[in-house]
Amino acid sequence: MSAVLSALVRDYAAHTPLRLRAIDAYMAFCAVIALVQLVYCVLVGSFPYNAFLAGFGSAAACFVFAAALRIKTDKRNAHQFSGSPEGAFAEFVFCHIVLHFVVANFLG
Amino acid sequence: MKVLGLSAVDQTRLLRICILGLISVVAIGSRLYSVLRFESVIHEFDPWFNYRTTKYLVQHGFEKFWNWFDESAWYPLGRVVGGTLYPGIMVTSAAIYNALHALNIPVDIRNVCVFLAPGFSALTAIATYQLGKEVKNETAGLLAAAFMGVAPGYISRSVAGSYDNEGIAIFLLVLTFWLWLRAVRVGSAMSAAVCALSYFYMVSAWGGYVFIINLVPLHVCVLLAMGRFSNRLYVAYSTFYALGTLASMQIPFVGFQPTFTSEHMAALGAFGLIQVVAAAYYVRARVTAVQFRAFVGCAVVLVAALGACVLVVLTMRGAVAPWTGRFYSLWDTAYAKVHIPIIASVSEHQPTAWPNFFFDLNVLIWLFPAGIYFSFRELSDNHVFLILYSVFAAYFAGVMVRLILTLTPIVCVLAGVAVANVFEAYLSRGSSGPGVAQVPRAAVIGAVLFLLCSFQWHSSWITSTAYSSPSVVLASRGPDGSHHIIDDFREAYYWLRRNTEPHERVLSWWDYGYQLAGMADRPTLVDNNTWNNTHIATVGRIMASDEDTAYELARRHDVDYVLVVFGAMLGYSGDDINKFLWMIRIAQGVYPNDVREQDFFNAAGEYAIGDTASKAMRESLLHKLCYYRFGEVMGAQAFDRVRKQRLPSSVSLHNFEEAYTTENWMVRIYRVKSLDNFGRSHHEAAKFDST
Numbered sequence: 001m002s003a004v005l006s007a008l009v010r011d012y013a014a015h016t017p018l019r020l021r022a023i024d025a026y027m028a029f030c031a032v033i034a035l036v037q038l039v040y041c042v043l044v045g046s047f048p049y050n051a052f053l054a055g056f057g058s059a060a061a062c063f064v065f066a067a068a069l070r071i072k073t074d075k076r077n078a079h080q081f082s083g084s085p086e087g088a089f090a091e092f093v094f095c096h097i098v099l100h101f102v103v104a105n106f107l108g
Numbered sequence: 109m110k111v112l113g114l115s116a117v118d119q120t121r122l123l124r125i126c127i128l129g130l131i132s133v134v135a136i137g138s139r140l141y142s143v144l145r146f147e148s149v150i151h152e153f154d155p156w157f158n159y160r161t162t163k164y165l166v167q168h169g170f171e172k173f174w175n176w177f178d179e180s181a182w183y184p185l186g187r188v189v190g191g192t193l194y195p196g197i198m199v200t201s202a203a204i205y206n207a208l209h210a211l212n213i214p215v216d217i218r219n220v221c222v223f224l225a226p227g228f229s230a231l232t233a234i235a236t237y238q239l240g241k242e243v244k245n246e247t248a249g250l251l252a253a254a255f256m257g258v259a260p261g262y263i264s265r266s267v268a269g270s271y272d273n274e275g276i277a278i279f280l281l282v283l284t285f286w287l288w289l290r291a292v293r294v295g296s297a298m299s300a301a302v303c304a305l306s307y308f309y310m311v312s313a314w315g316g317y318v319f320i321i322n323l324v325p326l327h328v329c330v331l332l333a334m335g336r337f338s339n340r341l342y343v344a345y346s347t348f349y350a351l352g353t354l355a356s357m358q359i360p361f362v363g364f365q366p367t368f369t370s371e372h373m374a375a376l377g378a379f380g381l382i383q384v385v386a387a388a389y390y391v392r393a394r395v396t397a398v399q400f401r402a403f404v405g406c407a408v409v410l411v412a413a414l415g416a417c418v419l420v421v422l423t424m425r426g427a428v429a430p431w432t433g434r435f436y437s438l439w440d441t442a443y444a445k446v447h448i449p450i451i452a453s454v455s456e457h458q459p460t461a462w463p464n465f466f467f468d469l470n471v472l473i474w475l476f477p478a479g480i481y482f483s484f485r486e487l488s489d490n491h492v493f494l495i496l497y498s499v500f501a502a503y504f505a506g507v508m509v510r511l512i513l514t515l516t517p518i519v520c521v522l523a524g525v526a527v528a529n530v531f532e533a534y535l536s537r538g539s540s541g542p543g544v545a546q547v548p549r550a551a552v553i554g555a556v557l558f559l560l561c562s563f564q565w566h567s568s569w570i571t572s573t574a575y576s577s578p579s580v581v582l583a584s585r586g587p588d589g590s591h592h593i594i595d596d597f598r599e600a601y602y603w604l605r606r607n608t609e610p611h612e613r614v615l616s617w618w619d620y621g622y623q624l625a626g627m628a629d630r631p632t633l634v635d636n637n638t639w640n641n642t643h644i645a646t647v648g649r650i651m652a653s654d655e656d657t658a659y660e661l662a663r664r665h666d667v668d669y670v671l672v673v674f675g676a677m678l679g680y681s682g683d684d685i686n687k688f689l690w691m692i693r694i695a696q697g698v699y700p701n702d703v704r705e706q707d708f709f710n711a712a713g714e715y716a717i718g719d720t721a722s723k724a725m726r727e728s729l730l731h732k733l734c735y736y737r738f739g740e741v742m743g744a745q746a747f748d749r750v751r752k753q754r755l756p757s758s759v760s761l762h763n764f765e766e767a768y769t770t771e772n773w774m775v776r777i778y779r780v781k782s783l784d785n786f787g788r789s790h791h792e793a794a795k796f797d798s799t
Contacts, residue, residue: 004395004403011394049364053357061350067386068297068343076393080339081295091297095347098301102355 023070027063034059054106058099065095120246127250128237132230135257138568139226139267141576146593148222148269151578153619153636155271156626159221161189162198162271166205166217173198174360180631181621182640183613183666191360192639196313197276200224225266225275232266232279233257236517239286240524242293243490247531252524256282258567261468261516264575274513277314282517284310284320285497288348289490295340297347304351311356318371319514321356323500324348325378327493332385336489342386349379384411438507456510465505467570468512471563472523479522482529498522530556580623582680594678596774600671601627603768604777612668617651617684617691618644620671633665641698648695651688651730652703658729659763659790662780670764670778674734677741677773679749685717685734686750718754726756733778735759736766741773762790 016024037056046052072081072088081088114122142151150159165173174190181187205220236256240249256262265274287303290296311317328345331337353366353375366372388407392400465473480498483491497518505515534549577583582594604614605628613631614624621635634644646665650658662670675683684691688708695703707724710716717731725731736759739746746755764778784793 004391004399007395007399008391015394050357053364053367054354057350057354061354064346064350065297068347071339071343072295072297077339083296088297091301094298095301095351098305098351099354102351102358105358106354 027066030059030063050108054103058103061099131233131253131257135229135233136226141572142578143268146581151269153622157622158271160626162201165198165202183631183633221271222269226268228276228279229266235282240521242289244525248524248528251527252521255520259516260567260570261512263571273314280310291344295343300344300347304348307352308355312359321375325375328378337385460509470566471559472519475523475526476519478526596770599770600775604628614669615667616671645695645698648691649699652692652728654727655763672733672776675750676748681750718756732761736761762794
């Protein structure tokens with residue numbers, strides 16, 4: 001298992017361009033934010049529930065949108081998608097706009 | 109050959125647009141029978157509630173509508189209307205009404221409501237075209253649109269006047285599925301986001317959104333099980349789930365259910381699963397096969413154990429709610445009859461008889477398996493979805509008559525695919541080999557065209573005869589063929605509206621609650637929402653008890669008027685005496701010591717209403733209210749036309765006095781007498797008066 005992980009780390013360090021690393025760092029940040037909110041909810045309680053769901057849900061959604069962006073800007077996947085990386089970023093922005101309105105209404 | 113100066117491609121495009129326009133016109137036109145025959149009126153029962161709330165929304169604005177607490181429903185409990193309805197259809201109608209008024213077109217809100225469903229049916233046909241085009245090609249799309257425009261299974265819930273949730277929900281269902289299939293095929297996050305928005309609109313419109321939120325994850329899981337994970341699938345589903353679930357929780361009626369009810373757990377599970385699978389594929393692309401196998405072994409064990417623990421703990425602590433009665437009864441069909449009689453008593457919830465399928469789908473019902481066969485032959489990701497949708501929709505349609513509605517879109521699409529394949533094989537100019545000879549080709553095409561025409565004919569006939577009745581207004585033919593309109597319901601409701609005080613409360617069986625609130629505008633005790641079984645059981649007990657008990661219970665609930673529907677003079681078999689057994693069963697469920705079903709059958713075990721009736725039946729309030737003075741009208745040959753029995757020889761009634769009986773004795777309204785001035789019982793007072 002540790003051999004697999006070290007092989008992964010080596011491959012990542014060698015082959016991942018800067019753009020993807022930036023997105024990965026953002027994804028890790030979103031995951032940490034979601035985790036912090038989850039731990040807070042477990043420790044302190046879930047009231048008000050809608051605020052918790054809005055916060056956790058928006059962190060999870062940001063993670064997912066960034067993952068989608070990463071997949072579509074990765075040059076290794078270019079043959080699977082018909083659009084350009086710029087198009088992928090435009091879709092990323094659109095998803096975030098929709099998410100903004102939903103979460104703003106949900107926070108209460 | 110250039111027509112209108114257009115190239116061949118543009119010609120076909122123009123032709124397609126014209127065809128879709130014609131399909132829309134036919135779709136709207138074939139739904140207008142009841143408006144032409146009767147008038148522009150809201151039909152049946154549930155649409156009256158939607159109409160009343162739409163009027164409230166238009167008059168008082170969105171803020172007041174969202175926070176509306178209605179004291180006049182479910183007296184004395186009231187109903188939080190803003191939080192217990194699906195606002196989609198009301199908001200849509202109000203938006204159209206406001207848009208038209210902003211353009212200075214003064215359309216009445218009633219007309220907006222009546223014609224909303226036909227308008228949306230045209231949009232549904234266009235959405236079905238897109239779905240067919242997505243799955244196969246434009247030919248299949250056009251055929252599917254043509255089928256969907258007139259298919260009786262869909263028309264039944266979307267005629268003009270049927271102002272119910274399904275009118276716009278089916279359009280949104282097809283739209284969401286089309287966008288989902290496009291998102292999966294292209295791998296576009298934008299399509300998935302728009303699909304999530306369409307899903308949100310669907311959640312706001314109909315409780316059947318549960319079908320979408322279970323079918324899409326099922327599709328994802330089946331694709332993963334088939335080994336067809338792809339980045340496109342990950343992008344599509346993750347975006348759809350993240351946005352769709354958050355958006356769906358904005359509707360108060362749905363609330364936090366997506367986080368804890370069984371109906372939504374499949375979607376959450378699929379979301380977690382696809383994250384794990386995506387991570388696994390990422391690792392696999394970057395390490396050797398041996399290492400990957402070891403990794404997967406460890407990871408699978410870890411994740412499965414974790415998931416199982418979490419699920420067990422949550423279910424044991426009751427954090428994950430079990431399937432609610434309405435959906436559970438789809439799996440265990442005998443459940444509702446024993447535990448929840450109200451669900452079992454609704455005629456729409458009965459299992460489907462075989463003729464219903466032919467009635468509602470005609471030719472499409474055997475083109476449907478052909479379409480499934482063609483889907484299996486191609487078996488792309490989209491075809492897997494179609495097959496899953498077909499199987500589950502067919503099962504649910506077999507369990508409950510009402511759900512033929514959700515089966516209709518997929519039947520239309522797959523029938524379109526099948527016929528498109530037939531056309532391709534027999535109309536092509538033999539590009540792949542010698543093709544088929546002329547005569548068989550002409551015969552096959554001729555036969556198919558004849559069947560399609562007969563389908564159109566059948567649909568129009570069905571619509572005209574079976575699905576265009578407003579239920580509020582009935583029609584019959586006199587012996588000389590003249591049209592005779594029976595407008596008793598509205599006569600009674602308008603009598604109440606004009607001759608009673610605005611605060612006076614009316615007791616009736618729950619079927620008429622929405623109509624009473626909509627047309628008579630009076631407080632009611634129970635209505636079609638049926639959210640409080642005990643209250644309904646209390647009303648059933650009042651109807652089933654003897655006169656004095658019923659009088660006391662009615663006074664305790666501040667009832668001023670009692671309304672019963674009685675069809676014996678006309679032969680209208682949907683009246684309250686025929687529903688009486690259901691009232692008794694529901695009351696018995698809550699008051700087993702006071703109401704017993706066996707008491708209402710006579711010694712021979714028959715459901716008798718005449719002189720041979722059992723004591724409980726003869727003395728029950730409903731029997732008295734229905735048959736009081738009825739013998740006078742019919743004279744010596746007094747006969748109940750529905751039950752086909754002789755009438756009881758005498759019916760006495762002292763605690764209630766007759767307020768109004770309609771022209772054909774269909775609806776009878778009684779006033780609950782206030783207490784006697786001298787403190788006597790009403791029986792004593794009547795005895796004194798008669799001496």
